Amino acid sequence: MKPKPLSYYSKCIFHACNRFKWLNTSCVLFFITQLFILSLPAQINNTNLSYPFRPESTRKDKLYLSINQFNYLRNYEFFNDTQDGYTLFGSHIAPQLFYYPDSNLLITGGLFARKDFGRNEFTDLQPLFSIKYQKNNLTLINGVLEGSTQHHYIEPLLDVEYRITHPNEYGTQFIYAGEKFQVDAWINWLQMQYKYENIKEKILGGLSTNFALYKTKNWNITLPYQLIGFHQGGQIDTANQPLKTFFNQALGLNFNATCRGFFQSINLSTYYTLSNDQSNASVIVFKTGNGIYCNANVLSKWGSLGLSFWDGYQFYAPRGMPIFQSISSKIYEEGRIQNERKLLFIRYAYQHQLTQHLYFDIRFEPYMDLNESNKHFELYHSMFLVYKQEFKLSK
DSSP, X not given: OOOOOHHHHHHHHHHHHHHTHHHHHHHHHHHXXXXXXXXXXXXXXXXXXXXXXXXXXXXXXEEEEEEEEEEEEEEEEOOSSSSOXXXXXXXXXXXXXXXXXXXXXXXXXXXXXXXXXXXXXXXXXXXXXXXXXXXXXXXXXXXXXXXXGGGOOOTTTSXXXXXXXXXXXXXXXXXXXXXXXXXXXXXXXXXXXXXXXXXXXXXXEEEEEEEEEEEOSSEEEEEEEEEEXXXXXXXXXXXXXXXXXXXXXXXXXXXXXXXXXXXXXXXXXXXXXXXXXXXXXOXXXXXXEXXXXXXXXXXXXXXXXXXXXXXXXXXXXXXXXXXXXSBOOSTTOTTOXXXXXXXXXXXXXXXXXXXXXXXXXXXXXXXXXXXXXXXXXXXXXEEXXXXXXXXXXXX
16 A cells, blocks of 8 residues: 555644544543542443463463353444444353463364354354464464454444454464553454455454553553454455455553542543545545544442543444444445534443352443434443353363
8 A cells, every 4th residue: 555645644633633622622621520520430341251361381281171151132222323223132152172282382172152042043153273372471373363352442443242243253363461562463364265256355454552651550541552454355256346445543542540449440541543445446435534532431349430422523444333433334224424423421330250250241331422403312231241261171
């Protein structure tokens, strides 16, 4: 891809500054207010939904059986013109064998099954296999990646729902977990094509980084950067489909403070996002878009309470949550354009470890479309029950 001149980026910055002049001031005042009153609590923590596993020196030459069961209920009570209202209700189970041939090496193999309740058949059956090499802070993964919520993308770029609908990503991943700098670089090969097939190859890839600007025992200020790209193409197929290439980026500033007593932590974050259609022919109406995503969250013994504000202009991310997009995905409304999206979210989540290996997670997330003349809240809510454990089989 030919690099763009500096004048292009300067125009983008100038446009963004003018476009969000009022919003930037509001975000600053909003964040300062949170620091003093701590009562208007970002995106909900998805740690309990993840199941990362790595080589361990204490398990060398040993074989383990891993059981990961993920039960989900996610319901959208939506009646808008952008995203459908529907319910996802079911369960995943993924038994795997873990073999540790070396202190730095892990080989896995197993089976993934998804069963949506209300259907007699399995929704999805897939083989699981991966090889992981870890040395100090660097990890190399080939096969099934540590994907979906483990990439730590914000929702306008990557929908949390993909933990249910697309939990397994196959490809290659590099992870660096340093004290001040973390990197997750990955390629997910979505669709392979062979000669004369009537399909296009599809590739999804990304980069997620986090740099610690300032860190003490109780304070942490970080600079996250996120990039995700989608490409549909190939040269050996017979499909009469357009080439598609989309890029989405987000640059943020994140503040986190650890507290004592009833309040356990405070998190404030803001992201500036960009979308770019690099397809040969115009696939969507607008080639570029942008947005600002502001979050504030307070974690207490009674759960987490947060506010999120989204102001997007002609923004489109193929894998982002549909409600953030300027192009509708709603049934009978596909392709409907709403250039500007202004949304306010209230987020409450209660997450608790019920037993040693069982995790409970319930979420209520009403939102309001501030562009609608009849302003009212619509609600989506989720409940997750996650069981994950490993059993030693033999040497």
